[in-house]
Amino acid sequence: MTQRIALIGNPNTGKTSLFNRLTGSFAHVGNWAGVTIEQKIGQLHGNIGQLIDLPGVYDLDPLSADEAIVSRFLLQEPFDGMFNIIDASQFERNLQLTLQLLEMGRPLQIGLNMVDVAEGRGIHINLERLKERLDVDVFPITARTGAGCEVLLSSLRTTPREPFVLDYGEETEQAIQQILEATGLGERDRWVAIQYLAGNRVISEQLESSTPTVNEIRKALEVKLGRFAHAHITERRRDWTKDVRHHVVDQQGAQQATVTDRIDAVVTHPIWGLPIFFTVLYALFHITFNWIGAPLSDLLDGFLSGPVTSGTSSLLQLLGTSSFIQALLIDGVIAGVGGVLVFVPQIFVLFFFISFLEDSGYMARVAIVMDRFMQLVGLNGKSFIPMIIGFGCNVPGIMAARTVEEERERLVTIFISPFMSCSARLPIYAVFAASFFASNQALVVLSLYMLGIVLALIAAKIFTSVLAAEDRNSLFIVEQPPYRVPQGLTLWRSTWQKAKGFVRKAGTFIFGGSVFIWLLAYSGPAGMDVPMNESFLAMVGGVVATLLVPLGFGTWQAGASLITGFLAKEVVVSTMAIIYAVSESDLSASLLPVFTPLSAYSFMAFVLLYVPCLATVAVIRREVGSAKLTWVASLYGLGVAYVVSLMIYQIGRLFGLS
Amino acid sequence: MSSLLAMPLHQPVLISDLTRIDDRLRRRMIALGFYEGCSVRIKRRAIFSGPLTIEQIEHQQMIAIRRCDAEQIGVIVP
Ligand SMILES: Nc1nc2c(ncn2[C@@H]2O[C@H](COP(=O)(O)OP(=O)(O)O)[C@@H](O)[C@H]2O)c(=O)[nH]1
Numbered sequence: 001m002t003q004r005i006a007l008i009g010n011p012n013t014g015k016t017s018l019f020n021r022l023t024g025s026f027a028h029v030g031n032w033a034g035v036t037i038e039q040k041i042g043q044l045h046g047n048i049g050q051l052i053d054l055p056g057v058y059d060l061d062p063l064s065a066d067e068a069i070v071s072r073f074l075l076q077e078p079f080d081g082m083f084n085i086i087d088a089s090q091f092e093r094n095l096q097l098t099l100q101l102l103e104m105g106r107p108l109q110i111g112l113n114m115v116d117v118a119e120g121r122g123i124h125i126n127l128e129r130l131k132e133r134l135d136v137d138v139f140p141i142t143a144r145t146g147a148g149c150e151v152l153l154s155s156l157r158t159t160p161r162e163p164f165v166l167d168y169g170e171e172t173e174q175a176i177q178q179i180l181e182a183t184g185l186g187e188r189d190r191w192v193a194i195q196y197l198a199g200n201r202v203i204s205e206q207l208e209s210s211t212p213t214v215n216e217i218r219k220a221l222e223v224k225l226g227r228f229a230h231a232h233i234t235e236r237r238r239d240w241t242k243d244v245r246h247h248v249v250d251q252q253g254a255q256q257a258t259v260t261d262r263i264d265a266v267v268t269h270p271i272w273g274l275p276i277f278f279t280v281l282y283a284l285f286h287i288t289f290n291w292i293g294a295p296l297s298d299l300l301d302g303f304l305s306g307p308v309t310s311g312t313s314s315l316l317q318l319l320g321t322s323s324f325i326q327a328l329l330i331d332g333v334i335a336g337v338g339g340v341l342v343f344v345p346q347i348f349v350l351f352f353f354i355s356f357l358e359d360s361g362y363m364a365r366v367a368i369v370m371d372r373f374m375q376l377v378g379l380n381g382k383s384f385i386p387m388i389i390g391f392g393c394n395v396p397g398i399m400a401a402r403t404v405e406e407e408r409e410r411l412v413t414i415f416i417s418p419f420m421s422c423s424a425r426l427p428i429y430a431v432f433a434a435s436f437f438a439s440n441q442a443l444v445v446l447s448l449y450m451l452g453i454v455l456a457l458i459a460a461k462i463f464t465s466v467l468a469a470e471d472r473n474s475l476f477i478v479e480q481p482p483y484r485v486p487q488g489l490t491l492w493r494s495t496w497q498k499a500k501g502f503v504r505k506a507g508t509f510i511f512g513g514s515v516f517i518w519l520l521a522y523s524g525p526a527g528m529d530v531p532m533n534e535s536f537l538a539m540v541g542g543v544v545a546t547l548l549v550p551l552g553f554g555t556w557q558a559g560a561s562l563i564t565g566f567l568a569k570e571v572v573v574s575t576m577a578i579i580y581a582v583s584e585s586d587l588s589a590s591l592l593p594v595f596t597p598l599s600a601y602s603f604m605a606f607v608l609l610y611v612p613c614l615a616t617v618a619v620i621r622r623e624v625g626s627a628k629l630t631w632v633a634s635l636y637g638l639g640v641a642y643v644v645s646l647m648i649y650q651i652g653r654l655f656g657l658s
Numbered sequence: 659m660s661s662l663l664a665m666p667l668h669q670p671v672l673i674s675d676l677t678r679i680d681d682r683l684r685r686r687m688i689a690l691g692f693y694e695g696c697s698v699r700i701k702r703r704a705i706f707s708g709p710l711t712i713e714q715i716e717h718q719q720m721i722a723i724r725r726c727d728a729e730q731i732g733v734i735v736p
């Protein structure tokens with residue numbers, strides 16, 4: 001038996017934390033509206049069914065693509081029960097959604113979360129009275145520590161409930177009945193009529209296309225009420241939530257300046273907000289590369305190029321394997337996969353900091369700090385969050401664009417996302433920065449990230465004016481949740497969740513790619529074991545290389561690695577390691593004679609911009625839903641990369657750099 | 659009645675008119691507890707005419723909206 005239970009609630013109420021508590025797997029947790037960007041499904045403990053973690057919503061009427069996921073889920077997908085998670089410290093606001101869920105009459109239980117926060121603010125909720133008022137089970141939980149979560153799960157009930165009935169007043173009740181009659185719906189579907197009158201877009205679309213008369217019923221009601229039906233309904237609901245609150249909530253103690261206020265006074269300071277944001281970014285890279293990542297990577301590299309390589313090679317000799325197999329494993333697999341694996345520590349550290357920022361609540365402030373800027377290029381401050389997530393990996397970044405309400409802004413955000421320098425590009429920078437810019441690595445890497453951002457903004461400006469110059473609508477409203485200290489365990493698990501894809505890629509994609517590339521480098525028109533310069537790889541790379549000469553890196557090696565980089569950006573490093581048949585630390589030495597600092601920088605800029613990797617193209621295709629737009633989004637970067645690298649190299653030379 | 663934008667920092671005011679702002683913005687504000695009649699105050703103004711952070715005092719709920727929208731929100735000083 002697999003019963004399906006959905007988690008529904010406002011953003012930031014702890015749904016994902018609860019999900020992580022109740023299921024074996026760990027979904028990603030974040031403290032900014034809309035971090036749960038698609039439904040995540042986990043097996044409940046004890047194998048009693050599946051738990052589905054949905055994006056947060058304030059209301060069943062969707063404004064953005066991620067909210068539409070929830071409305072569509074509730075309307076179309078089969079499920080057996082719901083856990084409605086309520087933030088006890090924002091009781092009244094949360095209750096508006098709860099009312100709508102209760103009206104649906106599906107099996108429902110309430111998890112009253114953040115009780116610790118509420119108590120800290122002197123808010124006490126009387127559970128018995130609440131249960132009585134809502135006629136539904138309520139369980140106090142603390143998703144952060146796990147307290148009460150198992151109780152909630154073990155009292156899971158999937159038996160049908162009677163829909164909750166709130167009286168909306170005589171005229172409205174009549175209109176509800178008329179709509180039910182006109183559409184042939186039964187009394188159990190009363191909530192559909194209410195949602196229609198309340199202006200729910202998804203429901204309106206369905207009802208008005210099947211039964212156009214509902215529109216007249218609503219208009220007649222509005223004449224009687226002398227106001228919009230949705231205004232009347234929201235007011236009735238608000239009166240009800242106020243009344244419930246009045247009965248069940250007991251609040252004492254005056255407000256005092258909270259920690260959040262004090263942090264906000266600094267990080268969203270009118271003048272210091274922006275410099276602080278860039279300092280945070282810089283610190284993030286500095287710690288990632290200079291302090292933690294690089295030493296760890298060196299250790300790992302020492303291990304891989306030392307004991308692992310020599311051990312494997314003596315083992316292979318002992319077994320008497322052919323020289324072909326030996327070369328394949330040592331020069332192909334260990335060099336290729338190892339060249340990427342050594343960067344795993346840095347990538348973990350980067351993902352750790354991104355998770356930390358997401359979970360702390362700072363991202364919602366970034367939206368404020370950046371809004372003005374983003375408006376200049378036709379986007380809004382919210383678009384900056386997908387961009388930062390894209391620093392980890394472009395794929396979740398592009399999905400996070402769903403939280404941007406305006407469709408035009410969402411598309412443009414997706415289009416510019418590949419310019420966000422993802423962690424897979426790090427190995428490339430790390431190799432080149434270490435070889436050519438040893439003393440200021442973090443600065444060079446940061447400058448590439450900035451280059452990506454600046455070009456993304458320029459591209460956004462152009463796309464916005466092409467897509468819809470006249471459409472100036474923009475919606476900006478961002479909830480500012482209180483800051484929360486991210487919880488160690490959750491943080492580690494969400495880091496692992498994101499970074500494990502990278503490790504898995506090393507074992508599959510990059511393993512296969514390395515073998516293939518090595519074979520191309522090992523064979524040529526003349527047969528097997530040819531000198532590398534006469535291999536198939538050199539031929540293919542050579543064709544591309546002629547085009548790259550003006551950019552400063554017109555070698556077949558560079559050409560070949562760029563082609564293979566489409567599979568995944570980090571393959572560029574694997575390919576180079578194979579071509580030069582060295583480990584990562586020696587790769588630097590092999591590159592020194594081939595590149596100059598200037599051409600190295602030009603190469604890094606090219607790698608940053610040229611094409612999104614395969615996985616990113618696939619997710620763009622899914623999110624924009626059009627093959628033509630996918631082509632545009634995937635290929636315009638190539639032109640940009642060429643022009644930018646050309647400028648860097650040629651202008652640099654004019655200034656006498658080399 | 660004056661506009662929310664014109665209010666000094668931290669001055670508690672009552673929202674009296676939400677009819678002039680975009681329909682979707684109004685709904686989202688209402689869903690977040692910013693309805694006509696509730697008491698709010700400006701907590702912060704971002705630089706370069708960036709968004710305003712406003713607080714629904716009773717709920718201790720904070721949101722950020724743009725100045726152009728805040729200008730269209732009518733308030734009265736109690
Ligand atoms: N103090 C406290 N914080 C919590 C609790 N549950 C979750 N959080 C924090 O609230 C934030 C949002 O949680 P998340 O699970 O991402 O919420 P979602 O948006 O509903 O999925 C995170 O920083 C959590 O660590 C709780 O019971 N008490």
Ligand SMILES: [Mg+2]
Pocket residue numbers: 015016017028029030035036056
């Ligand atoms: Mg979540």
